[in-house]
Amino acid sequence: MDEQRAERCSAFLNIGRTARIDSRMMAWIFGIMTAAGIILFAVKGDGAGALAALVKGCEGAVSLTLTLAGAYLFWSGLMRIADEAGLVKKLARLMRRPLGLLMPDAPEAAAPVTLNLAANFFGLGNAATPFGLEAMRKLDRGDGRASDSMAMFIALNSSAVELLPTSVIAVRTACGSAEPYSIAVPTFLASIAAAAAAVISCRALGRVIK
Amino acid sequence: MNAGEAAIPLLIVLLIGYALIKKVNIYKAFAEGAKDALPQLVSVLPYLAAMLTALEVFRGSGALSALVRMLAPVGRLCGVREELIPLIVLRPFSGSASLALLRDTLTEYGADGYIGRAASVLVGSTETVFYTVALYFGSVGVTKTRQAIPAALISGAVGVAVGLLLIK
Numbered sequence: 001m002d003e004q005r006a007e008r009c010s011a012f013l014n015i016g017r018t019a020r021i022d023s024r025m026m027a028w029i030f031g032i033m034t035a036a037g038i039i040l041f042a043v044k045g046d047g048a049g050a051l052a053a054l055v056k057g058c059e060g061a062v063s064l065t066l067t068l069a070g071a072y073l074f075w076s077g078l079m080r081i082a083d084e085a086g087l088v089k090k091l092a093r094l095m096r097r098p099l100g101l102l103m104p105d106a107p108e109a110a111a112p113v114t115l116n117l118a119a120n121f122f123g124l125g126n127a128a129t130p131f132g133l134e135a136m137r138k139l140d141r142g143d144g145r146a147s148d149s150m151a152m153f154i155a156l157n158s159s160a161v162e163l164l165p166t167s168v169i170a171v172r173t174a175c176g177s178a179e180p181y182s183i184a185v186p187t188f189l190a191s192i193a194a195a196a197a198a199v200i201s202c203r204a205l206g207r208v209i210k
Numbered sequence: 211m212n213a214g215e216a217a218i219p220l221l222i223v224l225l226i227g228y229a230l231i232k233k234v235n236i237y238k239a240f241a242e243g244a245k246d247a248l249p250q251l252v253s254v255l256p257y258l259a260a261m262l263t264a265l266e267v268f269r270g271s272g273a274l275s276a277l278v279r280m281l282a283p284v285g286r287l288c289g290v291r292e293e294l295i296p297l298i299v300l301r302p303f304s305g306s307a308s309l310a311l312l313r314d315t316l317t318e319y320g321a322d323g324y325i326g327r328a329a330s331v332l333v334g335s336t337e338t339v340f341y342t343v344a345l346y347f348g349s350v351g352v353t354k355t356r357q358a359i360p361a362a363l364i365s366g367a368v369g370v371a372v373g374l375l376l377i378k
Contacts, residue, residue, distance in 0.1 A: 029264070029303055029304070030260060030261070030264045033264040033265065033267070033268040033273070034263070034264045034267055034268070036268060036271070036273045037264070037266075037267030037268040037269075037270065037271040037273050038267060038271070039271075040271035040272055040273050041267070041270070041271045044271075049270065049271075050267060050270075050271070052270075053266045053267040053269075053270035053271070054263050054266065054267050056266050056270075057259070057262035057263030057264070057265060057266030057267065058259045058262065058263055060262045060266065060310060061255060061258035061259035061261075061262045061263075061310075062255070062259075064258060064262070064309065064310055064313065065251060065255045065258060067313075069247075069251055072247045072251060073244040073247050073248075074244070076243040076244050076246055076247035077239075077240035077241065077242075077243040077244040077247075078222065078225065078240065078243065079243055080239045080240060080242055080243025080244075080246070081225060081226065081229045081234060081236050081239045081240055081243065082225055082229070083239075083243075084229065084232075084234045084235075084236075084239045085225070085228055085229035085232045085234050086232060087225075087228070129345070132345075132346055133345075133346070133349050136346050136347075136349050136350045137349075137350060139350075140350040140352070144351055144352055144353050144354060145352065145353075145354040145356070146347065146352050146354060146355050146356045146357075146358055150347075150352065150358070151355070151356055151357050151358040151361060153346070154342060154343060154346055154347065154355075154358040154361075154362060155358060155361040155362050155365055157337065157342050157346065158337045158339045158342050158343075158361075158362035158365055158366065159335075159336070159337060159362075159365045159366070159369060160334070160335060160336060160337040160369075162334070165330075165333075165334030165335075167309055168309075168312065168330050168333050168334040171309060171312050171313050171316065171330075172316060172321050172326075172330055174313065175313060175316035175317055175321045175326075176321065177316070177321030177322055177326070178321075178322050179322060180321070182322070182327065183327055183330040183331050183334060186327075186331050186373060186376040186377055187330070187331045187334035187335045187373065188335075189372065189376055190331055190334075190335035190369050190370075190372045190373035190376060191334070191335040191336075191369060193368055193369060193372035194335060194336065194365045194366060194368050194369030194372070195365065196368075197364055197365045197367075197368035197369070198361055198362065198364075198365035201357070201360070201361040201364040201365065202357055202358075202361040205356075205357035205360055205361055206356070206357050208357075209356045209357045209360075210356070
Protein backbone atom coordinates (compact mmCIF):
# COMPACT_ATOMS: atom_id res chain seq x y z
CA MET A 1 0.00 0.00 0.00
CA ASP A 2 2.72 2.44 1.10
CA GLU A 3 4.89 1.41 -1.79
CA GLN A 4 2.02 2.00 -4.16
CA ARG A 5 1.40 5.40 -2.67
CA ALA A 6 5.10 6.27 -2.90
CA GLU A 7 5.11 5.20 -6.52
CA ARG A 8 2.09 7.35 -7.26
CA CYS A 9 3.67 10.31 -5.45
CA SER A 10 6.90 10.03 -7.41
CA ALA A 11 4.88 9.80 -10.61
CA PHE A 12 3.19 13.08 -9.66
CA LEU A 13 6.51 14.72 -8.87
CA ASN A 14 7.83 13.58 -12.21
CA ILE A 15 4.82 14.99 -13.99
CA GLY A 16 5.52 18.29 -12.22
CA ARG A 17 9.11 18.15 -13.45
CA THR A 18 8.03 17.47 -17.03
CA ALA A 19 5.58 20.30 -16.92
CA ARG A 20 8.52 22.53 -15.99
CA ILE A 21 10.73 21.20 -18.79
CA ASP A 22 7.88 21.56 -21.23
CA SER A 23 6.86 24.99 -20.06
CA ARG A 24 10.50 26.18 -20.22
CA MET A 25 10.60 25.18 -23.88
CA MET A 26 7.25 26.80 -24.50
CA ALA A 27 8.38 29.86 -22.51
CA TRP A 28 11.20 30.42 -24.99
CA ILE A 29 8.91 29.96 -27.97
CA PHE A 30 6.31 32.27 -26.38
CA GLY A 31 8.96 34.84 -25.41
CA ILE A 32 10.77 34.93 -28.73
CA MET A 33 7.55 35.16 -30.76
CA THR A 34 6.05 37.89 -28.58
CA ALA A 35 9.27 39.92 -28.31
CA ALA A 36 10.06 39.66 -32.03
CA GLY A 37 6.50 40.74 -32.88
CA ILE A 38 6.45 43.71 -30.52
CA ILE A 39 9.93 44.85 -31.63
CA LEU A 40 8.87 44.68 -35.29
CA PHE A 41 5.70 46.68 -34.50
CA ALA A 42 7.86 49.23 -32.63
CA VAL A 43 10.27 49.53 -35.56
CA LYS A 44 7.28 50.37 -37.75
CA GLY A 45 6.17 52.92 -35.09
CA ASP A 46 2.83 51.11 -34.66
CA GLY A 47 2.43 50.74 -30.87
CA ALA A 48 -1.37 50.70 -31.10
CA GLY A 49 -1.17 47.87 -33.61
CA ALA A 50 0.93 45.81 -31.18
CA LEU A 51 -1.61 46.24 -28.37
CA ALA A 52 -4.52 45.42 -30.65
CA ALA A 53 -2.78 42.26 -31.84
CA LEU A 54 -2.05 41.11 -28.27
CA VAL A 55 -5.68 41.44 -27.16
CA LYS A 56 -6.98 39.98 -30.43
CA GLY A 57 -5.01 36.81 -29.67
CA CYS A 58 -6.89 36.25 -26.40
CA GLU A 59 -10.23 36.98 -28.06
CA GLY A 60 -9.35 34.38 -30.67
CA ALA A 61 -8.67 31.84 -27.89
CA VAL A 62 -12.13 32.36 -26.40
CA SER A 63 -13.95 31.96 -29.71
CA LEU A 64 -11.82 28.96 -30.71
CA THR A 65 -12.59 27.20 -27.43
CA LEU A 66 -16.32 27.79 -27.91
CA THR A 67 -16.09 26.52 -31.49
CA LEU A 68 -14.36 23.33 -30.38
CA ALA A 69 -16.63 22.72 -27.38
CA GLY A 70 -19.64 21.25 -29.22
CA ALA A 71 -17.77 18.69 -31.29
CA TYR A 72 -15.54 17.79 -28.36
CA LEU A 73 -18.47 17.08 -26.02
CA PHE A 74 -20.21 14.98 -28.67
CA TRP A 75 -17.23 12.75 -29.49
CA SER A 76 -16.17 12.35 -25.86
CA GLY A 77 -19.69 11.18 -25.06
CA LEU A 78 -19.71 8.71 -27.92
CA MET A 79 -16.30 7.31 -27.07
CA ARG A 80 -17.39 6.70 -23.49
CA ILE A 81 -20.22 4.56 -24.87
CA ALA A 82 -17.66 2.53 -26.88
CA ASP A 83 -15.59 2.14 -23.73
CA GLU A 84 -18.49 0.93 -21.57
CA ALA A 85 -19.63 -1.49 -24.29
CA GLY A 86 -16.24 -3.18 -23.88
CA LEU A 87 -15.02 -2.25 -27.34
CA VAL A 88 -11.92 -0.47 -26.09
CA LYS A 89 -10.86 -3.52 -24.02
CA LYS A 90 -11.62 -5.87 -26.91
CA LEU A 91 -9.29 -3.87 -29.12
CA ALA A 92 -6.56 -4.08 -26.48
CA ARG A 93 -6.78 -7.89 -26.43
CA LEU A 94 -6.64 -7.99 -30.22
CA MET A 95 -3.51 -5.84 -30.30
CA ARG A 96 -1.42 -7.67 -27.68
CA ARG A 97 0.29 -10.01 -30.18
CA PRO A 98 1.15 -7.45 -32.93
CA LEU A 99 2.50 -5.13 -30.24
CA GLY A 100 4.89 -7.86 -29.12
CA LEU A 101 6.54 -7.55 -32.52
CA LEU A 102 7.17 -3.83 -31.99
CA MET A 103 8.28 -4.02 -28.35
CA PRO A 104 9.68 -7.49 -27.78
CA ASP A 105 11.50 -6.69 -24.52
CA ALA A 106 8.49 -5.43 -22.59
CA PRO A 107 5.49 -7.81 -22.56
CA GLU A 108 4.27 -6.39 -19.23
CA ALA A 109 3.78 -2.98 -20.84
CA ALA A 110 1.51 -4.39 -23.56
CA ALA A 111 -1.73 -3.50 -21.78
CA PRO A 112 -1.06 0.20 -21.04
CA VAL A 113 0.63 0.68 -24.43
CA THR A 114 -2.36 -0.81 -26.24
CA LEU A 115 -4.84 1.20 -24.19
CA ASN A 116 -2.83 4.36 -24.88
CA LEU A 117 -2.77 3.70 -28.63
CA ALA A 118 -6.44 2.66 -28.57
CA ALA A 119 -7.46 5.81 -26.71
CA ASN A 120 -5.47 7.90 -29.20
CA PHE A 121 -7.07 5.98 -32.05
CA PHE A 122 -10.55 6.86 -30.78
CA GLY A 123 -9.57 10.47 -30.08
CA LEU A 124 -9.66 10.11 -26.27
CA GLY A 125 -6.61 12.29 -25.60
CA ASN A 126 -7.64 12.62 -21.94
CA ALA A 127 -7.56 8.88 -21.38
CA ALA A 128 -4.47 8.31 -23.51
CA THR A 129 -2.06 10.34 -21.35
CA PRO A 130 -2.49 8.37 -18.07
CA PHE A 131 -2.05 5.06 -19.98
CA GLY A 132 1.04 6.48 -21.68
CA LEU A 133 2.62 7.48 -18.37
CA GLU A 134 1.84 4.02 -16.97
CA ALA A 135 3.44 2.42 -20.04
CA MET A 136 6.59 4.52 -19.58
CA ARG A 137 6.82 3.40 -15.93
CA LYS A 138 6.57 -0.25 -17.01
CA LEU A 139 9.23 0.26 -19.69
CA ASP A 140 11.62 2.23 -17.44
CA ARG A 141 14.79 0.50 -16.22
CA GLY A 142 15.84 3.44 -14.08
CA ASP A 143 19.05 4.20 -15.97
CA GLY A 144 17.93 7.48 -17.52
CA ARG A 145 18.37 6.05 -20.99
CA ALA A 146 15.69 5.30 -23.58
CA SER A 147 15.31 1.61 -24.43
CA ASP A 148 14.35 0.55 -27.95
CA SER A 149 10.81 -0.13 -26.74
CA MET A 150 10.54 3.32 -25.16
CA ALA A 151 11.77 5.01 -28.31
CA MET A 152 9.29 2.94 -30.32
CA PHE A 153 6.45 3.95 -28.01
CA ILE A 154 7.37 7.66 -28.26
CA ALA A 155 7.74 7.46 -32.04
CA LEU A 156 4.33 5.76 -32.33
CA ASN A 157 2.80 8.45 -30.11
CA SER A 158 4.28 11.10 -32.38
CA SER A 159 2.40 9.78 -35.41
CA ALA A 160 -1.24 10.54 -34.82
CA VAL A 161 -3.12 7.45 -36.03
CA GLU A 162 -6.66 8.48 -35.21
CA LEU A 163 -9.96 7.11 -36.50
CA LEU A 164 -11.33 10.62 -37.00
CA PRO A 165 -9.37 13.88 -36.73
CA THR A 166 -12.24 15.42 -34.76
CA SER A 167 -10.63 18.73 -33.86
CA VAL A 168 -9.64 19.37 -37.49
CA ILE A 169 -13.18 18.48 -38.61
CA ALA A 170 -14.58 20.88 -36.01
CA VAL A 171 -12.37 23.70 -37.29
CA ARG A 172 -13.37 22.91 -40.90
CA THR A 173 -17.05 23.00 -39.98
CA ALA A 174 -16.59 26.31 -38.17
CA CYS A 175 -14.86 27.75 -41.24
CA GLY A 176 -17.86 26.93 -43.44
CA SER A 177 -16.48 23.91 -45.28
CA ALA A 178 -19.00 22.28 -47.64
CA GLU A 179 -17.47 18.87 -46.95
CA PRO A 180 -15.70 18.92 -43.56
CA TYR A 181 -15.24 15.12 -43.55
CA SER A 182 -13.59 14.93 -47.00
CA ILE A 183 -10.12 15.00 -45.43
CA ALA A 184 -10.76 12.03 -43.11
CA VAL A 185 -9.51 9.27 -45.46
CA PRO A 186 -6.33 11.03 -46.71
CA THR A 187 -5.56 12.07 -43.12
CA PHE A 188 -5.91 8.46 -41.93
CA LEU A 189 -3.69 7.15 -44.74
CA ALA A 190 -1.04 9.82 -44.14
CA SER A 191 -0.95 9.01 -40.42
CA ILE A 192 -0.59 5.28 -41.18
CA ALA A 193 2.38 6.13 -43.42
CA ALA A 194 3.82 8.27 -40.61
CA ALA A 195 3.44 5.39 -38.14
CA ALA A 196 5.15 2.98 -40.55
CA ALA A 197 8.00 5.47 -40.98
CA ALA A 198 8.22 5.76 -37.18
CA VAL A 199 8.59 2.00 -36.78
CA ILE A 200 11.15 1.61 -39.58
CA SER A 201 13.30 4.62 -38.65
CA CYS A 202 13.16 3.69 -34.96
CA ARG A 203 14.42 0.17 -35.70
CA ALA A 204 17.09 1.38 -38.12
CA LEU A 205 18.36 4.30 -36.02
CA GLY A 206 18.30 2.19 -32.85
CA ARG A 207 21.20 0.15 -34.26
CA VAL A 208 23.22 3.32 -34.96
CA ILE A 209 22.41 5.52 -31.93
CA LYS A 210 23.32 3.47 -28.86
CA MET B 211 -22.19 12.42 -50.45
CA ASN B 212 -18.73 10.88 -50.12
CA ALA B 213 -17.82 7.59 -48.46
CA GLY B 214 -16.58 9.17 -45.23
CA GLU B 215 -19.75 11.15 -44.77
CA ALA B 216 -21.91 8.04 -45.10
CA ALA B 217 -19.65 5.77 -43.05
CA ILE B 218 -19.46 7.89 -39.91
CA PRO B 219 -23.20 8.12 -39.11
CA LEU B 220 -23.44 4.40 -39.92
CA LEU B 221 -20.63 3.61 -37.46
CA ILE B 222 -22.40 5.68 -34.82
CA VAL B 223 -25.63 3.71 -35.35
CA LEU B 224 -23.71 0.41 -35.12
CA LEU B 225 -21.95 1.54 -31.96
CA ILE B 226 -25.19 2.61 -30.29
CA GLY B 227 -26.93 -0.63 -31.31
CA TYR B 228 -24.04 -2.74 -30.00
CA ALA B 229 -23.91 -0.81 -26.73
CA LEU B 230 -27.68 -1.27 -26.22
CA ILE B 231 -27.35 -5.04 -26.78
CA LYS B 232 -24.51 -5.01 -24.22
CA LYS B 233 -26.96 -3.32 -21.80
CA VAL B 234 -24.87 -0.16 -21.49
CA ASN B 235 -26.80 2.81 -20.12
CA ILE B 236 -25.83 4.83 -23.18
CA TYR B 237 -27.57 7.99 -22.03
CA LYS B 238 -25.59 8.09 -18.79
CA ALA B 239 -22.37 6.98 -20.53
CA PHE B 240 -22.69 9.72 -23.13
CA ALA B 241 -23.29 12.37 -20.47
CA GLU B 242 -20.34 11.16 -18.39
CA GLY B 243 -18.05 11.14 -21.41
CA ALA B 244 -19.13 14.66 -22.30
CA LYS B 245 -18.57 15.71 -18.68
CA ASP B 246 -14.96 14.50 -18.96
CA ALA B 247 -14.44 16.88 -21.87
CA LEU B 248 -15.40 19.96 -19.83
CA PRO B 249 -12.30 20.29 -17.59
CA GLN B 250 -10.16 19.69 -20.67
CA LEU B 251 -11.83 22.61 -22.42
CA VAL B 252 -11.45 24.87 -19.39
CA SER B 253 -7.79 23.97 -18.89
CA VAL B 254 -6.87 24.43 -22.52
CA LEU B 255 -8.29 27.97 -22.76
CA PRO B 256 -5.53 29.80 -20.79
CA TYR B 257 -2.81 28.04 -22.82
CA LEU B 258 -4.63 28.89 -26.02
CA ALA B 259 -4.83 32.51 -24.88
CA ALA B 260 -1.08 32.64 -24.24
CA MET B 261 -0.14 30.91 -27.48
CA LEU B 262 -2.59 32.89 -29.63
CA THR B 263 -1.40 36.17 -28.16
CA ALA B 264 2.17 35.35 -29.15
CA LEU B 265 1.04 34.08 -32.53
CA GLU B 266 -1.15 37.10 -33.27
CA VAL B 267 1.58 39.63 -32.48
CA PHE B 268 4.20 37.52 -34.28
CA ARG B 269 2.05 37.36 -37.40
CA GLY B 270 0.51 40.84 -37.21
CA SER B 271 3.95 42.43 -37.07
CA GLY B 272 5.11 40.62 -40.20
CA ALA B 273 7.65 38.49 -38.31
CA LEU B 274 5.96 35.26 -39.38
CA SER B 275 5.98 36.19 -43.05
CA ALA B 276 9.67 37.05 -42.71
CA LEU B 277 10.34 33.57 -41.26
CA VAL B 278 8.24 31.94 -43.97
CA ARG B 279 10.09 33.94 -46.67
CA MET B 280 13.32 32.58 -45.24
CA LEU B 281 12.02 29.00 -45.37
CA ALA B 282 10.11 29.28 -48.67
CA PRO B 283 13.08 28.33 -50.92
CA VAL B 284 13.57 25.17 -48.84
CA GLY B 285 9.87 24.34 -49.24
CA ARG B 286 9.96 25.04 -52.99
CA LEU B 287 12.80 22.55 -53.36
CA CYS B 288 10.55 19.90 -51.80
CA GLY B 289 7.46 21.02 -53.75
CA VAL B 290 5.59 22.46 -50.72
CA ARG B 291 3.35 25.51 -51.26
CA GLU B 292 4.40 28.64 -49.37
CA GLU B 293 0.98 28.99 -47.67
CA LEU B 294 1.51 25.67 -45.85
CA ILE B 295 4.98 26.38 -44.45
CA PRO B 296 3.86 28.23 -41.27
CA LEU B 297 1.73 25.21 -40.29
CA ILE B 298 4.54 22.73 -40.94
CA VAL B 299 6.96 24.87 -38.88
CA LEU B 300 4.58 25.27 -35.94
CA ARG B 301 3.01 21.78 -35.81
CA PRO B 302 5.69 19.92 -33.78
CA PHE B 303 5.64 22.62 -31.07
CA SER B 304 2.02 23.30 -30.28
CA GLY B 305 -1.28 21.55 -30.98
CA SER B 306 -3.45 24.49 -29.96
CA ALA B 307 -1.43 27.01 -31.97
CA SER B 308 -1.57 24.76 -35.04
CA LEU B 309 -5.35 24.48 -34.68
CA ALA B 310 -5.60 28.26 -34.46
CA LEU B 311 -3.33 28.67 -37.48
CA LEU B 312 -5.40 26.06 -39.33
CA ARG B 313 -8.51 28.11 -38.65
CA ASP B 314 -6.80 31.22 -40.07
CA THR B 315 -5.55 29.31 -43.11
CA LEU B 316 -9.02 27.93 -43.84
CA THR B 317 -10.60 31.36 -43.41
CA GLU B 318 -8.09 32.96 -45.76
CA TYR B 319 -7.85 30.35 -48.53
CA GLY B 320 -11.16 28.49 -48.14
CA ALA B 321 -11.64 25.10 -46.47
CA ASP B 322 -12.33 23.06 -49.60
CA GLY B 323 -9.58 24.26 -51.98
CA TYR B 324 -6.15 22.65 -52.29
CA ILE B 325 -4.56 24.79 -49.55
CA GLY B 326 -7.46 24.24 -47.15
CA ARG B 327 -7.57 20.46 -47.60
CA ALA B 328 -3.78 20.09 -47.53
CA ALA B 329 -3.57 22.17 -44.34
CA SER B 330 -6.29 20.03 -42.70
CA VAL B 331 -4.50 16.78 -43.57
CA LEU B 332 -1.16 18.17 -42.34
CA VAL B 333 -2.59 19.06 -38.94
CA GLY B 334 -4.67 15.87 -38.63
CA SER B 335 -1.96 13.40 -39.50
CA THR B 336 0.91 14.77 -37.39
CA GLU B 337 1.49 15.28 -33.69
CA THR B 338 3.12 17.71 -31.28
CA VAL B 339 6.39 15.77 -31.22
CA PHE B 340 8.28 17.97 -28.75
CA TYR B 341 5.43 18.00 -26.26
CA THR B 342 5.07 14.19 -26.41
CA VAL B 343 8.81 13.68 -25.93
CA ALA B 344 8.99 16.14 -23.02
CA LEU B 345 5.96 14.66 -21.26
CA TYR B 346 6.69 10.94 -21.56
CA PHE B 347 10.48 10.91 -21.23
CA GLY B 348 10.30 13.51 -18.47
CA SER B 349 7.86 11.36 -16.50
CA VAL B 350 10.53 8.66 -15.96
CA GLY B 351 13.57 10.95 -15.94
CA VAL B 352 15.05 9.72 -19.22
CA THR B 353 17.58 12.22 -20.57
CA LYS B 354 19.34 10.03 -23.16
CA THR B 355 16.52 9.94 -25.66
CA ARG B 356 18.59 8.16 -28.36
CA GLN B 357 16.73 7.64 -31.64
CA ALA B 358 13.30 8.75 -30.37
CA ILE B 359 13.35 12.41 -31.53
CA PRO B 360 14.94 11.79 -34.97
CA ALA B 361 12.53 8.87 -35.57
CA ALA B 362 9.54 11.00 -34.52
CA LEU B 363 10.62 13.86 -36.82
CA ILE B 364 11.22 11.51 -39.78
CA SER B 365 7.77 10.04 -39.13
CA GLY B 366 6.25 13.54 -39.17
CA ALA B 367 8.02 14.43 -42.42
CA VAL B 368 6.74 11.23 -44.05
CA GLY B 369 3.21 12.01 -42.83
CA VAL B 370 3.40 15.50 -44.38
CA ALA B 371 4.80 14.16 -47.68
CA VAL B 372 2.20 11.39 -48.02
CA GLY B 373 -0.62 13.76 -47.05
CA LEU B 374 0.41 16.27 -49.71
CA LEU B 375 0.68 13.52 -52.36
CA LEU B 376 -2.80 12.22 -51.51
CA ILE B 377 -4.39 15.68 -51.70
CA LYS B 378 -2.89 16.46 -55.11
